[in-house]
Amino acid sequence: MSSPEIDFSSAENNNTAESTFLYQKEDDFYSTILTPDFLEFNEFKEHDIFLSLPTPKKSSTLKLHSTHLDSSPPKRENSIVKMEKLANCSTFSGYSQDNAQKFLSEFKSYALLHELRDFDGKKVAAFHLHLKGPALTWFNTLSERSKESWTAIEVLFEEKFTNFKNHSAMAMMEGQIFNTLKLGKSQQLEDFHSQILEKGNLLHKPDHEVLARFIEGLPEKMAFFVRAGQPADLSAALTSAKMAETCGYREKIFFENAVSTSPLNNKAIFLISNLRFQASLLL
Incomplete structure (x- = not known):
């Protein structure tokens, strides 16, 4: 029994036809799917930084960055x-x-x-x-x-x-006030000094009377200390009074046994007190 003959030419033709068909199918795929629009839409594009900048939706006038200067006149209420x-x-x-x-x-x-x-x-x-x-x-x-x-x-x-030249009654009254001025218990020495000076100028008192009134208006022990220093003017008397106050002689009774008022003893008392004052400044 003879075997059937295979017609390779027809098979080859069929394979060729089939491959041609597949090739045509692939061509059709690329031609129908990968269109120029599709490729353009999906292609990789470089990032453009200018595309990320926001754009104004509405047109507006751009204002330069500057501080607002108020040209209105300053308010006078505070001044x-x-x-x-x-x-x-x-x-x-x-x-x-x-x-x-x-x-x-x-x-x-x-x-x-x-x-x-x-x-x-x-x-x-x-x-x-x-x-x-x-x-x-x-x-x-x-x-x-x-x-x-x-x-x-x-x-x-x-x-x-x-x-007060033409007003003797008022001059007498002011003179009495001047002669009775005393350093108050809690009054500052500088305040008392100014009070004496103002009244003295008002009454046209000479400097030595103003100085004497200042010393007499001090407490007894403080006045004793100031006199011992023999101040030449009112400013020197104020300095001595402040020194006595620093040493505690404004309130404190000092030298109770000192009964002699001779200039020598007074000078010695002043020198001792002055040394105490200088020593207190060094401590």
Whole structure:
């Protein structure tokens, strides 16, 4: 029995046809799927930093970075409050315990700070508002013509309250106050010194009387110490008094057995106390 013959030509043709079919199928795949649009969409692209920057959705005018400068004038409220605190002037009543010279000097500084001129009437008006009691009564009795000039007001004020030549009763009263001034229990020596000096200047007292009044107004033991140092003026007396206070002689009774008041003993007491004071500074 003879075997059937195989027609390789037809099989080859079939294989060729099949491979051709597969090839055509692959071609069709690339041609239909990998289209230019698909490739362009999926290709790797370099990162562009400018694409990541945000873009404004709405157009707006760009403003340069600068500090906002306020061109409006500064508020005057705070400056006025500060001025009121710094420029207060005390009032004057005209009583014997009031210092007319001190008030007048203070008011002149107040007027200068507030630019109150002598000729525009504002200075006289401000002066009027700082008077009380007898001083205000005195001002109200002045003539209108006198009130128009600050120079006239100043002269009349000094004649009334600072010049005692024509007011013997007031001069006597001020003299009595001056002669009875004493250092208070808790009063500072510097304060007492200023009080003596002001009253002495008000009464036109010579320097030696002012010095004597200061020493007499000190406590007994402190005055004894100051006299022992024989101060030449009021400033030296104040220094000696402060030295005595440092050594504890303001309250403390010292040298109770010292009954002799000869200049030699006084000088020795002062030298001993001075040495104690110097030693206390070194400790």
